[in-house]
Amino acid sequence: MRIGFVGTGGIANYHLEHLVKIKEAEIVALCDVAEERAKRAAKKYGGTAYSDYKKMLDKEKLDALYICVPPFAHQSQELLAAEREIPFFVEKPIAISLDYTKKVEGEIAKKNLITAVGYQDRYQDIAGYVKKLLAGKKVGLFLGYWMGGMPGVSWWRRKEQSGGQAVEQTTHIFDLARYLFGEVEKVAAFGRTGLMEDIENYNVEDASSATLYFKNGVIGTIFSACFLSYQGKCGMDIYLKNLAIEYKERISIKITEPSKSTEINVGNDFGLLEDQIFVEAVKKKDSSKIRSSYGDAVKTLAVTLAVNESIASGKPVEVKY
Numbered sequence: 001m002r003i004g005f006v007g008t009g010g011i012a013n014y015h016l017e018h019l020v021k022i023k024e025a026e027i028v029a030l031c032d033v034a035e036e037r038a039k040r041a042a043k044k045y046g047g048t049a050y051s052d053y054k055k056m057l058d059k060e061k062l063d064a065l066y067i068c069v070p071p072f073a074h075q076s077q078e079l080l081a082a083e084r085e086i087p088f089f090v091e092k093p094i095a096i097s098l099d100y101t102k103k104v105e106g107e108i109a110k111k112n113l114i115t116a117v118g119y120q121d122r123y124q125d126i127a128g129y130v131k132k133l134l135a136g137k138k139v140g141l142f143l144g145y146w147m148g149g150m151p152g153v154s155w156w157r158r159k160e161q162s163g164g165q166a167v168e169q170t171t172h173i174f175d176l177a178r179y180l181f182g183e184v185e186k187v188a189a190f191g192r193t194g195l196m197e198d199i200e201n202y203n204v205e206d207a208s209s210a211t212l213y214f215k216n217g218v219i220g221t222i223f224s225a226c227f228l229s230y231q232g233k234c235g236m237d238i239y240l241k242n243l244a245i246e247y248k249e250r251i252s253i254k255i256t257e258p259s260k261s262t263e264i265n266v267g268n269d270f271g272l273l274e275d276q277i278f279v280e281a282v283k284k285k286d287s288s289k290i291r292s293s294y295g296d297a298v299k300t301l302a303v304t305l306a307v308n309e310s311i312a313s314g315k316p317v318e319v320k321y
């Protein structure tokens with residue numbers, strides 16, 4: 001399977017490390033606007049280096065494309081891949097505006113294209129376990145968290161480039177909430193600033209809280225914070241009448257019932273699994289095992305953009321899918 005990459009930064013290398021372990025996968029082309037990065041990756045993983053993805057797509061015959069660019073840099077990669085009927089894997093968040101994603105969704109539907117999005121937490125064995133455990137049960141409420149320090153990549157601190165923390169980072173928690181509880185009807189969110197004044201060129205919220213109302217009545221609040229200089233907290237606490245689940249992101253779950261409590265550590269390489277499932281889906285032309293498709297990720301983006309809208313307006317916002 002001839003695979004190309006657009007973007008060869010941090011997360012691209014994560015996928016490349018997985019793909020070298022998958023025997024069907026061959027890396028044939030790597031593109032980055034910072035050409036030396038593409039060259040470095042090509043030296044390590046094979047393939048031809050490019051600095052312009054349009055040229056790469058014109059020259060190479062690809063069976064699959066990985067799109068691993070920052071949130072603001074989704075310009076036409078997905079549309080061009082769809083035009084050429086190349087299945088693609090794209091990193092979250094899939095963009096910072098719904099206008100672009102709607103166009104892409106239209107092209108995907110026309111071509112019946114296989115797509116996957118890097119919501120890797122869905123591939124944890126413990127996430128599957130929680131989903132099964134909750135099936136048919138009534139969830140009362142939940143708390144979600146992504147509280148830690150500021151990521152090092154330069155684009156992250158500019159809201160017009162990353163979308164802010166809810167869109168770029170806490171999106172994993174918003175997405176898992178959708179995976180476990182269903183669709184969100186409305187959002188009421190607040191944000192604050194003033195703690196990161198020592199950081200240059202910074203204009204995202206330092207912290208936010210977003211209360212979500214789901215179509216099935218579940219309520220939950222998801223906290224984001226990027227000002228911590230000590231061990232933070234990422235995960236979710238889920239409360240039912242006779243059951244509580246404490247999920248520590250990418251680490252473990254603790255299940256508490258009235259008479260006992262059980263702890264389960266994550267037991268699989270979920271990052272590798274998401275790449276294996278994508279490659280397998282392309283090979284078999286069967287997307288049934290993919291746990292996050294482009295169309296599904298549009299809905300997570302819509303929720304996090306509604307959070308931004310609510311922070312800006314100070315009012316609750318209905319999520320538009």
Ligand SMILES: NC(=O)c1ccc[n+]([C@@H]2O[C@H](COP(=O)([O-])OP(=O)(O)OC[C@H]3O[C@@H](n4cnc5c(N)ncnc54)[C@H](O)[C@@H]3O)[C@@H](O)[C@H]2O)c1
Nearest residue numbers: 007009010011032033034068069070071073091092093118
């Ligand atoms: N799923 C996860 O757990 C996870 C983890 C980290 C990052 N991500 C996501 O992956 C994306 C990339 O993050 P990263 O940490 O790899 O960032 P990065 O800055 O390390 O890498 C992005 C690369 O894309 C390149 N680039 C930008 N515009 C381009 C274009 N038009 N054509 C070709 N290359 C271009 C940049 O030069 C850079 O090398 C982000 O959306 C981020 O949210 C996901």
